[in-house]
Amino acid sequence: MANDPIHQFHITKLIPIEIGGLDLSFTNSSLFMVATVATAGAFLYLTTASRGLVPSRMQSISEMSYEFVANMLRDAAGTQGMRFFPLVFSLFMFVLVANLLGMFPYFFTVTSHIIVTFALAMLVMGTVVAYGFWKHGLKFLGLFVPHGVPGVLVPLVVAIEVISFLSRPISLSVRLFANMLAGHITLKVFAGFVVSLASFGAVGVAGAVLPLIMTVALTGLEFLVAFLQAYVFAVLTCMYLNDALHPSH
């Protein structure tokens, strides 16, 4: 168990629930979803409780994340895009806090499961498609027909555009999932080397220093990746939402 890099991704039932043959148990994954939401929600709620005109440090963090996401969305989708701000902000905070919580030893990483990231990606694409058709009707399909393309090439370009549109939720979800999964496996493997080598006596302990340094460096890298992937997820969400707002290229 100590050296098994996959073990950390196992889902275990904490409170078994089964409805209509479906296994809807409250699992460790569910627990960490609750923890993620509770941490992020409580942080944002409590740090802004004093509504300081001059913000405290913690209030600054909440305000900075607010303005960070707001600027991101405004740059990508314009002021009309601000109607989606709660969605983008929720996604960003959820992914960021889930990633960061996963960095604690023995904690489960919610975003290391493809079904979770895929569900979030489908939420984005569903919003894009639903809002696009609701707002623009069939003109939304103009998204697939760029202006200024010679008539002969239109079928080819449309095919490419459709494929690229359909691959968006896959790339969006796999990027986040694969980054978290691979990062955690790498960390675990290198940390495992430390323990394995140390069990070979004095020489092993000396040799274990190298993977230990590697583990420390990787931990730093993983914190970066945790933030970066949340940022990438939010930025791409903003860009896709821009398509729903302005379907003509």
Added chain:
Amino acid sequence: MFVAPAFAAEESETNASGTHTETGVAHDAGGGAFPPFDSSTYASQLLWLAITFGLFYLFLKKVVLPRISGILEVRSDRIAQDLDQAARMKEEADAAVAAYEQELADAKSRANTIGQEARDSAKAKADEERRQAEEALGEKLSEAEARIASIKDAAMSDVGKIAEDTASAIVRQLVGSDADKTALTVAVKAARG
């Protein structure tokens, strides 16, 4: 890597039997698949994601985001208001400076006027006094000249008489008889020119 008691028990059993592998397949409680691809857990994950993320979304949308945007708005309003007030105060200060300078300029010009007036009146007075003095002197001069002229006239008229007397006396001495008075007077007059 949250470890439930039941699972931990099973894990230790597996370790004890020495079938430890790096793939983790041997430990899989739920059917041997790589955990993220184990579809038996999907329903539960989706349900709990929907519940937690949905509540999170609603909480942020209804409570947190309006609050933060309120804080930011109040702050930017306050900053704008403070800047306005600063601009207004600066204007007031500028106006006060302008008023002060205006007053200073007025006072200066008034002082100049007063000085000028004083100088002018002093000069006028001096001029007047000099004029009066000159007039008085002129009067005295002309009086003196008149007196000199009268004295001279008197003297001159006496000169004719003396000349006549002297001439008649001389004529008497030379001729031994009185000369014609009228001829003498004519002669003296002719001699005086």
